[in-house]
Every structure is written in C-alpha cells, then in structure tokens.
Amino acid sequence: MTIDKSLAELERVTARLEQEDLPLEEALELFEAGLTLAAAVKSQLDEAKVRVDQVIEKTKDAFSLEPFDLP
Amino acid sequence: MLDDRVYTVSELNAAARRLLEGEFPSVWVRGEIAEGTLAPSGHFYFTLKDDDCEISAVRFRGRAPLAGAVALVPGTVVLAEGKLTVYEPRGRYQFVASRIQPVGAGALQAAFEELKRRLQAEGLFAPEHKVPLPRFPRRIGVITSPSGAAVRDIVSVLARRWPLAHVLLFPSSVQGETAPGELVGAVDRAVRYARSEGGIDLVIIGRGGGSAEDLAAFNDERLARAVFACPIPVVSAVGHEVDVTILDGVADVRAPTPSAAAELAAPSRDDLAADLVRLAGRMHRTVVAAVRTRAARFSSRLRGYLFRIPQRRIETLEQRLDAAVSDLYRRTGEGLRRRADRRARCADLLRLSDPRRPLERGYSLTFIRGSDRPLRAAADARPGEAIETRLATGRLTSRIEEVTPE
Numbered sequence: 386m387t388i389d390k391s392l393a394e395l396e397r398v399t400a401r402l403e404q405e406d407l408p409l410e411e412a413l414e415l416f417e418a419g420l421t422l423a424a425a426v427k428s429q430l431d432e433a434k435v436r437v438d439q440v441i442e443k444t445k446d447a448f449s450l451e452p453f454d455l456p
Numbered sequence: 457m458l459d460d461r462v463y464t465v466s467e468l469n470a471a472a473r474r475l476l477e478g479e480f481p482s483v484w485v486r487g488e489i490a491e492g493t494l495a496p497s498g499h500f501y502f503t504l505k506d507d508d509c510e511i512s513a514v515r516f517r518g519r520a521p522l523a524g525a526v527a528l529v530p531g532t533v534v535l536a537e538g539k540l541t542v543y544e545p546r547g548r549y550q551f552v553a554s555r556i557q558p559v560g561a562g563a564l565q566a567a568f569e570e571l572k573r574r575l576q577a578e579g580l581f582a583p584e585h586k587v588p589l590p591r592f593p594r595r596i597g598v599i600t601s602p603s604g605a606a607v608r609d610i611v612s613v614l615a616r617r618w619p620l621a622h623v624l625l626f627p628s629s630v631q632g633e634t635a636p637g638e639l640v641g642a643v644d645r646a647v648r649y650a651r652s653e654g655g656i657d658l659v660i661i662g663r664g665g666g667s668a669e670d671l672a673a674f675n676d677e678r679l680a681r682a683v684f685a686c687p688i689p690v691v692s693a694v695g696h697e698v699d700v701t702i703l704d705g706v707a708d709v710r711a712p713t714p715s716a717a718a719e720l721a722a723p724s725r726d727d728l729a730a731d732l733v734r735l736a737g738r739m740h741r742t743v744v745a746a747v748r749t750r751a752a753r754f755s756s757r758l759r760g761y762l763f764r765i766p767q768r769r770i771e772t773l774e775q776r777l778d779a780a781v782s783d784l785y786r787r788t789g790e791g792l793r794r795r796a797d798r799r800a801r802c803a804d805l806l807r808l809s810d811p812r813r814p815l816e817r818g819y820s821l822t823f824i825r826g827s828d829r830p831l832r833a834a835a836d837a838r839p840g841e842a843i844e845t846r847l848a849t850g851r852l853t854s855r856i857e858e859v860t861p862e
Binding site: 387388389392395396398399402403407409412413415416419420423426427429430433434435436437438439440442446448450453455456 | 607611645
C-alpha cells in the first residue's frame, strides 16, 4: 500500500475507534489493524533510500531510466 | 589649501569622505560591470570600468530595486546613479549605486516588463491557477543541468528528509542561447513521461547559485507557457536570484534555492514518524478507556438487576467478569506482543511511548520510600527522609540532607 493510502486508512481507523459505543470486539480488531498499519508505514520510512535516475528518451515517448551519479 | 594641523588616518579618511560626498551627492556614471559578486548579505559588490580606468562600486540590498530581472553580469554596460564615498576602514573610495540601468539592454528591460504585464493580464500568475503540492510525493522530477550543484543539493536534502523520493532528472542546460528551448523540451518530456509511465508528483525547475547570473532562460515566454500548461505541480528554484523571474511568477510554488525547493516539496520523515507514535498512543488510550467503561457499566448493571441473587452468587459473577476483563487486557497485550514479535518496528513504536525511556538517557525517578508516586517538588520531601532513586538499571536508596524548595 502507498504511504498516503496507509495514512488515510490509519486516520480512518483512529476516527472509527474513537466513536462512542463501538462493540468491544470491533474496537480491538481496529486497534490491531491500526498498529499493523502504523508499523508498516514506519518500516517503509526506515528502509527507504532515495533513488536518482536520469530520464532518457530513446525515441519519441519511449523512455528509459539510467542511474544518475551525482556530480 | 594650507593646513598646519596633523591629521590621524581616521580623521583624514573622514574628511575625504565628507569632501567626496559633498561634491558628488548624486551623479550618473556609465561603465561596464566587471567582477560582480552578490554577497550573502544581499549587497552586490562590483567594479565599473571603461577602457582605461575602473572604480569599485556597491549596490546595497534593498536600497536599489533593480527594475525587472536584469542580471548584473560582467560585461553588461550600465548607467548607474549614486554618490561617491570613502570606505573609511580601508581608505578606499567607492561608488554607491542607488539605481542601475543596463544601457542598450533598455529595450530588453522593456520587453521583460511588457512580457510580465501581458502574462499577468492573461492570468498566468493568478493564485487560482496554483496547484497545491502533494503531501507525500514519491516521484520528483528535477529539470536542471546534470553537471550543476542544483541536483546535488536537492538530492542531499531529500536523502535526509524524505528518502522515499525517487528523483527523475530531466537534463537541460540552464544558461546560454539554447537553454530556453531545452528547458521547454524537458518540461514537455516530463509531462509525457508522467503520462506514459505512471505519473510524476511534482517537478522542480531551477539552477544553483553562482555569482551574478544570467537569468534570461527563466524569463522566457515559451518556458512560462509550458510551465503554466504543465499538469504536474511545479516548484521554481532559481538560486540566488537578484530579482524575481517570470518562472517564479508562473510556478505553483516559488523557492529561493534548489535546497529550499526540496524542503518545500517533501515532508520530513521524522515529523511523520512522530505523528505515527502520537496516533498509536491515541488508539491505545481509546481502547483502554473503552474496556474500562464497559467493565464498569456491566458491573453496575449486575448489581442493579441481580439484587435478589445471593451475595455469594454475585461474587462469583463478579469474579467471572473480572476474569473476562483481565482476559481482554491480556489478549490486547498478547496481540501487541505477537505483532511486536513479528515486526520489530512495532516494538520500536511502543517503546517510544514507554516512560522508562528517559531513564536510558540518564534521567531518573525519585520516590519517598514506601510511596509509589514519583517526587516532583523538593517541598514534598523532608530532611532525614529515605528516598529511592530509580535509574535505567537498578535503584539507589539515600537519605535527604537538605531540602531547597526554590
């Protein structure tokens, strides 16, 4: 899942969780789902490494990427 | 003039200054700019020369708005208005310009103003056409020279701040005759790349700093129109500009340098991680509160409805309820542990909200012996009392010698 979707989902889960009179079972499930999402986003943040590619257009609309070494 | 008095150097320089400023409070001088340097302070130091002579000159920041976006490039012949003065600490006399106009470039200047007015009238600079930048960009297009400092600056900011970024470099020259056409071509390529390869979240267009620069490419009408038509949000990043460029006006967001553009374009990983911890804490508190409320409500209902049932039976029921609640707590806890085992990250997350963490950094908690509430104010303790100090590992027991309640 992309990070925006995960975060939107996480915000939805938190908001739902804060509703009054949610059945307890559902609250616990939401809580677990929420923590799983948070952990997934966190690990994405921790593991990411910036990528730099140069875009080459071989022929019209045919693109390829070449890793770019910084000057 | 005959003068018997002996001057100090300072007095002599001051006198020379008064003399020059009195004699040349406002003059026009015509010359060619040589060795222009835009200092970090915003002051522009330069030399004006003709075929035989030169004079050092300065234009103080803010003092002299440059009409339009004329770059003070070496070689430009200018008409400057200002006064003569002496820079006393060095005993150097200099020209302080209050107004600078390119000679011959007057037509160029007029063309710039005309273009700006025309594009403005057409609405190319209008705020309602500005597109907000996405919160979490993944693919970031960069249009600049592959050999310049701009791309390096942008990447180094992103590496620190938002390593999820994938930088797509669309190379283009940024100065010289061919630059405007190349920049337009790069914008076009970025748009077509986004269309056929699944999107680009935003594009940064710019160049790094140098001394006085040629900004002509960034004042080009074709580039302005290409950026205006570009469906991808554009951040302008023309470094150390003397004045605003047309590109700055038409871009969705204007940044003063390539590094600043990267800062504006990407969120901070650390802020987001802190948000996650806060969100997890909020969820945790909500669930704990929900369990407590329900347990309490159930318990009082039991007392209300079951008053006829023998006390012993109520106690049994209450015991079962207690067991159910603690089972619930245990399962929540177990769920957490299970996930924590599976995902070390999750454990990290929870550890961040652990009150014992500060202890690991060298803080400690102090208790009056026998009390389980940490001491917050010296006034709550008395000399002679035994206190217990909890450290990250182990505890110390000591006796208070003196209390200073502040």
